[in-house]
Amino acid sequence: MNRRSASSNRATPNGRASILAKIRKNVRNPEDPVRVARVADRLSRSPVGLIPARARKPHDKQVDLFCEQAVKVQASITRIKSIEDLPTALAEYLRDRNLPKKVRMGNAPFLKQAGWDKLPDFEISNGPSVGDDPVGLSHAFAGAAESGTLILESGSDNPTTLNFLPETHCVVIRASDISGDYETAWTAVREKYGKGNMPRTVNMITGPSRSGDIEQTLLLGAHGPRALQIFVVED
Amino acid sequence: MQITSPYFKEKSSEALKDANLQKAMGNVERGFIDKRANAAANLPEFEALRDRAKEIKDHVLDHLDLYLENYEEKVQETGGRVHWAAGAQDARNIILDICKRANAKTVTKGKSMIAEEIAINEHLERNGIEPIETDLGEYIIQLRGEAPSHIIAPAVHVNKEEVEADFRRSHRHLPPGRNLEDPTSLLSEARSVLRDKFLAADVGITGANFLVAETGTSIIVTNEGNGDLTQILPRVHIVLASIEKIVPTLEDVSQILRVLARSATGQDMSVYTTFSTGPRRAEDPDGPEEYHVVLLDNGRSDMLGTEFQDMLRCIRCGACMNHCPVYNAVGGHSYGWVYPGPMGAVLTPTLIGVEKGGHLPNASTFCGRCESVCPMRIPLPKMMRHWREKEFERHLTPDGMRRGLLLWAWMAKHPKLYHAGSRLVINMLGMIGSRKGSFKRLPLAGGWTEHRDLPVPEGQTFQQQWAARRRNSKVGQAA
Numbered sequence: 001m002n003r004r005s006a007s008s009n010r011a012t013p014n015g016r017a018s019i020l021a022k023i024r025k026n027v028r029n030p031e032d033p034v035r036v037a038r039v040a041d042r043l044s045r046s047p048v049g050l051i052p053a054r055a056r057k058p059h060d061k062q063v064d065l066f067c068e069q070a071v072k073v074q075a076s077i078t079r080i081k082s083i084e085d086l087p088t089a090l091a092e093y094l095r096d097r098n099l100p101k102k103v104r105m106g107n108a109p110f111l112k113q114a115g116w117d118k119l120p121d122f123e124i125s126n127g128p129s130v131g132d133d134p135v136g137l138s139h140a141f142a143g144a145a146e147s148g149t150l151i152l153e154s155g156s157d158n159p160t161t162l163n164f165l166p167e168t169h170c171v172v173i174r175a176s177d178i179s180g181d182y183e184t185a186w187t188a189v190r191e192k193y194g195k196g197n198m199p200r201t202v203n204m205i206t207g208p209s210r211s212g213d214i215e216q217t218l219l220l221g222a223h224g225p226r227a228l229q230i231f232v233v234e235d
Numbered sequence: 236m237q238i239t240s241p242y243f244k245e246k247s248s249e250a251l252k253d254a255n256l257q258k259a260m261g262n263v264e265r266g267f268i269d270k271r272a273n274a275a276a277n278l279p280e281f282e283a284l285r286d287r288a289k290e291i292k293d294h295v296l297d298h299l300d301l302y303l304e305n306y307e308e309k310v311q312e313t314g315g316r317v318h319w320a321a322g323a324q325d326a327r328n329i330i331l332d333i334c335k336r337a338n339a340k341t342v343t344k345g346k347s348m349i350a351e352e353i354a355i356n357e358h359l360e361r362n363g364i365e366p367i368e369t370d371l372g373e374y375i376i377q378l379r380g381e382a383p384s385h386i387i388a389p390a391v392h393v394n395k396e397e398v399e400a401d402f403r404r405s406h407r408h409l410p411p412g413r414n415l416e417d418p419t420s421l422l423s424e425a426r427s428v429l430r431d432k433f434l435a436a437d438v439g440i441t442g443a444n445f446l447v448a449e450t451g452t453s454i455i456v457t458n459e460g461n462g463d464l465t466q467i468l469p470r471v472h473i474v475l476a477s478i479e480k481i482v483p484t485l486e487d488v489s490q491i492l493r494v495l496a497r498s499a500t501g502q503d504m505s506v507y508t509t510f511s512t513g514p515r516r517a518e519d520p521d522g523p524e525e526y527h528v529v530l531l532d533n534g535r536s537d538m539l540g541t542e543f544q545d546m547l548r549c550i551r552c553g554a555c556m557n558h559c560p561v562y563n564a565v566g567g568h569s570y571g572w573v574y575p576g577p578m579g580a581v582l583t584p585t586l587i588g589v590e591k592g593g594h595l596p597n598a599s600t601f602c603g604r605c606e607s608v609c610p611m612r613i614p615l616p617k618m619m620r621h622w623r624e625k626e627f628e629r630h631l632t633p634d635g636m637r638r639g640l641l642l643w644a645w646m647a648k649h650p651k652l653y654h655a656g657s658r659l660v661i662n663m664l665g666m667i668g669s670r671k672g673s674f675k676r677l678p679l680a681g682g683w684t685e686h687r688d689l690p691v692p693e694g695q696t697f698q699q700q701w702a703a704r705r706r707n708s709k710v711g712q713a714a
């Protein structure tokens with residue numbers, strides 16, 4: 001085996017060719033004629049692996065499990081009947097926590113349907129966050145019940161900065177978009193973007209931000225939001 | 236980073252006497268072991284998922300060249316750039332070059348062990364660029380001028396009072412009388428100090444937990460959200476990842492994610508698992524304008540096809556060190572380089588050379604707990620044994636130990652002498668020590684008796700006891 005010093009000061013002129021050549025020399029069975037076909041097959045079929053039993057329950061059970069799991073990781077949940085109930089429910093949530101009447105959100109059509117004129121005394125603005133927004137509001141396209149995980153895609157509908165900069169992050173999800181596992185979300189992404197393509201950013205979010213870096217004690221509210229509130233719309 | 240791995244013995248004796256460190260290391264058990272056990276117990280499929288995760292990585296390693304090519308093609312399709320770095324110096328040059336072209340003054344960093352491996356911070360500093368660690372643990376040790384002592388909890392060796400002192404010393408612009416007793420106030424202070432740095436940085440450097448060949452995506456898994464602020468706010472995002480981070484598809488990564496957080500922190504999922512693909516697009520209101528991936532080899536391709544290939548399955552969860560009695564006793568800094576604990580004992584000699592890292596595989600009691608918790612089923616004890624054999628073959632073992640082992644080997648081939656010799660020693664020790672029950676000090680065994688007492692042998696050698704048991708059981712069968 002060659003030994004390489006981490007502090008070696010030699011630069012390697014053609015990194016790509018030399019790395020690939022070395023891998024080809026060292027892999028087991030480099031001459032195996034089906035190597036290329038095997039890789040192409042796996043990439044095109046994306047075989048699904050083992051899905052835990054808890055993620056294979058019927059749909060209504062999945063919504064309950066999603067809520068349970070999200071609460072376990074210190075998110076809070078409000079279940080509402082329709083998207084039109086969102087403004088009132090949001091106002092209530094913010095009032096209960098003495099938070100300002102100021103919300104920043106993207107252009108997600110689903111959120112627009114809520115009818116924000118119901119909150120005339122609120123300052124509601126659209127666009128990415130520049131760091132001083134107390135509350136961000138987003139729409140998750142999928143949720144995975146097995147771990148209470150929200151899945152959001154980037155774009156002008158849901159600027160990624162809104163997921164991380166505001167102190168409080170509110171996320172709206174349709175009950176029908178909640179499924180048991182993560183794999184269902186990948187199917188949805190492929191339907192929308194085509195096989196092998198992704199939106200610029202996909203965020204899986206499981207609870208509000210936290211750190212265990214001081215004496216291994218869990219503290220909420222590290223660099224991301226201190227609170228994560230989820231509105232589940234029973235459609 | 237200065238390599239002190241050759242002084243493992245000296246560093247660990249110091250560590251055992253360091254009261255602050257010993258207090259801090261007490262948090263490892265409380266923070267990790269029970270949580271992992273609960274998380275594993277709560278998912279009936281956990282063991283089967285470990286098998287799947289292992290299979291996926293084995294498949295990748297057998298086809299690594301092909302998956303890397305696919306991955307590169309996808310990154311380029313989405314407007315990103317892939318840079319191949321054969322060694323640490325190559326990676327440092329590439330990163331500095333990107334930073335210079337971006338006119339970078341400050342660079343924020345998400346936690347990356349590979350960044351430690353190539354010592355990028357020192358390199359940027361030497362070239363007038365300020366690197367800012369943003370993971371709380373990394374930030375703390377950057378203020379202290381230290382290296383991480385754990386791969387997922389870099390400041391696990393530091394106590395709260397020490398963090399408070401570091402913050403008071405470094406955050407001079409804040410009122411000196413402020414109350415920092417509560418850990419929450421420390422966290423809030425770090426949050427607000429770093430918030431401005433995030434917004435001002437020109438370049439963000441993160442590591443990657445996975446690279447997805449199917450889509451050209453890099454994935455980071457974090458709890459704090461610092462990695463995300465690092466990669467979405469600056470104009471340029473650099474992903475620094477080693478070649479073995481590849482997984483084929485989104486389905487494959489989902490399998491491994493189910494064992495990663497459970498093994499690491501006992502969470503079902505870490506808070507943020509973020510998939511980044513290329514630079515921001517026309518319709519994106521945020522995200523970086525440039526997206527670079529630096530693929531680092533640095534000795535890994537040499538491990539393929541050897542007895543150390545299995546180590547390339549490692550997903551850096553930290554479970555092996557959390558469960559290692561040696562790591563828990565001496566802490567991560569004793570290992571003297573970037574990777575501590577059992578995974579470090581195997582990886583370090585392959586990456587920095589057996590001359591410098593060859594002592595580390597001796598830091599094992601071969602209790603096997605590391606292998607039993609490793610989500611990727613890496614046979615860590617077996618690989619440590621390979622290193623010991625190599626070290627011995629290469630005559631790198633210290634003379635005294637070599638002579639001792641050779642004598643033992645010769646004795647072992649001469650059973651009569653062996654038995655007589657060990658009987659003699661046992662009897663002698665028994666006679667000298669029988670009054671006290673244990674030895675506080677023994678000539679030639681100072682390394683053992685300095686920190687624990689050697690129990691006085693109770694009369695018979697193992698072989699004598701074994702022979703006696705066989706005689707008894709034969710008697711039993713006959714009756």
Ligand code: SF4
Pocket residue numbers: 548549550551552553554555556578605608609610611612613
């Ligand atoms: S060797 Fe196994 S247990 Fe240790 S860090 Fe790697 S994956 Fe985790």
